[in-house]
Amino acid sequence: MSSLTTESRPALAAKARLRWDRQASRYLLLYPERGLVLNETAADVVQLCTGELTVGAIVERLVAKYASKERETVEREILGFLDQMAERGLIRSGDE
Amino acid sequence: MSEEPRPYTLVAELTYRCPLRCPYCSNPTDYPRHAEALGTDDWLRIFAEAEALGVVQLNLTGGEPLLRDDLEPLVEGARRLDLYTNLITSGIPLSRERLAGFRALGLDNVQVSIQDVSAAASDRIAGVRAFDRKLQVARWVKELGFPLTLNVVLHRQNLDRVAEVIALAESLGADRLELANTQYLGWALVNRRSLLPTRAQLDAAREVARAARRRLQGRMEVLFVTPDYYAEVPKACMDGWGRRFLVVAPDGLVLPCHAAHTLPGLTFDSARSRSLADIWRDSAAFGAFRGEAWMPEPCRSCDRRAIDFGGCRCQAFHLTGDARATDPACSLAPAHHLIEAARADAAEPTETITYRMARPAERV
Numbered sequence: 001m002s003s004l005t006t007e008s009r010p011a012l013a014a015k016a017r018l019r020w021d022r023q024a025s026r027y028l029l030l031y032p033e034r035g036l037v038l039n040e041t042a043a044d045v046v047q048l049c050t051g052e053l054t055v056g057a058i059v060e061r062l063v064a065k066y067a068s069k070e071r072e073t074v075e076r077e078i079l080g081f082l083d084q085m086a087e088r089g090l091i092r093s094g095d096e
Numbered sequence: 097m098s099e100e101p102r103p104y105t106l107v108a109e110l111t112y113r114c115p116l117r118c119p120y121c122s123n124p125t126d127y128p129r130h131a132e133a134l135g136t137d138d139w140l141r142i143f144a145e146a147e148a149l150g151v152v153q154l155n156l157t158g159g160e161p162l163l164r165d166d167l168e169p170l171v172e173g174a175r176r177l178d179l180y181t182n183l184i185t186s187g188i189p190l191s192r193e194r195l196a197g198f199r200a201l202g203l204d205n206v207q208v209s210i211q212d213v214s215a216a217a218s219d220r221i222a223g224v225r226a227f228d229r230k231l232q233v234a235r236w237v238k239e240l241g242f243p244l245t246l247n248v249v250l251h252r253q254n255l256d257r258v259a260e261v262i263a264l265a266e267s268l269g270a271d272r273l274e275l276a277n278t279q280y281l282g283w284a285l286v287n288r289r290s291l292l293p294t295r296a297q298l299d300a301a302r303e304v305a306r307a308a309r310r311r312l313q314g315r316m317e318v319l320f321v322t323p324d325y326y327a328e329v330p331k332a333c334m335d336g337w338g339r340r341f342l343v344v345a346p347d348g349l350v351l352p353c354h355a356a357h358t359l360p361g362l363t364f365d366s367a368r369s370r371s372l373a374d375i376w377r378d379s380a381a382f383g384a385f386r387g388e389a390w391m392p393e394p395c396r397s398c399d400r401r402a403i404d405f406g407g408c409r410c411q412a413f414h415l416t417g418d419a420r421a422t423d424p425a426c427s428l429a430p431a432h433h434l435i436e437a438a439r440a441d442a443a444e445p446t447e448t449i450t451y452r453m454a455r456p457a458e459r460v
Contacts (some may be wrong), residue, residue: 013243013271014241014242014243014271015205015243015271015272017180019152019178019180021152027192028152028188030152030153030180030204031180031205032182032204032205032243032244032271032272033105033153033155033179033182035104035152035153053171060424076354081367085313086314087313088314088317088318089271089313089314089315089317
């Protein structure tokens, strides 16, 4: 399976749905019989996976939000996270 | 993740009625004696109480949930509560129009069961002609934009065809394939002699599933649930008693697992007479096998006690007569010889199967 690039337009898979867990004040990504706990950054990324924004555009937005981090670091982290999510079938890369 | 017990999943068994008669059905063998006691408003209140307790996943199951003509308001109510809702169905009886309605109401996932890869073999296990119809339903699920889970219960009579099952799941565009080996409780325990596979069968099937999981990564999730009869360690049944799951049975009883009401000496409460929060937190039955205080040796001092939680209480009771016993599936259990004897029997299976049915004396 090929990795996402900054040109990919990732979208949440049909089976996955983001939900705020008010008991534990965090986001959960729910899919059949399972759920993933997302940290704040991961939840931000998932919310931007609309199928319209490129990874590059998602990086831009989050660099602006997390001003303390270098752009390169943010991009590497986001691509790594999205690849993991794609392997689990929770994100579609939009490349196919 | 906090270790406090919190229910994440509500298993709503809407009815025990079902047009299929599978010989490994997980409903209790005396299912006709459990009257269907919950109406639409009861279920909607149960969903809301469950969500307030922390539930985020809802499984609508049975029996066959499609036999409830109030499934539409139940799906709608679940969506209002933002529950991730999974319809677990045989696909019988269902029209494309009704399925499209569930899509519009916000149902998240549809899980369709098939029993084998050909009409003859699948219908033989289901006890009714259903296979072609099920494939049709699976295609509708995808056409309408739902994610599709295909569920196949595995046993000695279909385990050699796991490769064909995977190919069928791929051709249907399934997002998730559950290859679930039979759990030998209830009807499956009655039919164990004709369903329990050999170790060689199981090992071959597991290898096929493993290769497919790698090949299909990112496209189709391939789940292979090993039968605990060949695992040497017990399964972490329900992720531990009263720890993550709530089950509500058609008669209104609130249970830690779908078979808990077959255990003697425990009194389960009805969702109609006590709140879910009360039952979850304070009922004696939910507390009975929580934590480690109840455990006998060898569980109590075992390294795995926080991994498998002592295994399955129902299996312990139905095989040994003692619900507190170490699960016989564990190779360290005093009663493990019962599992070894069952495996030895798998070399000389019987072909006859007892279909799920209401015995005349128990008909309601």
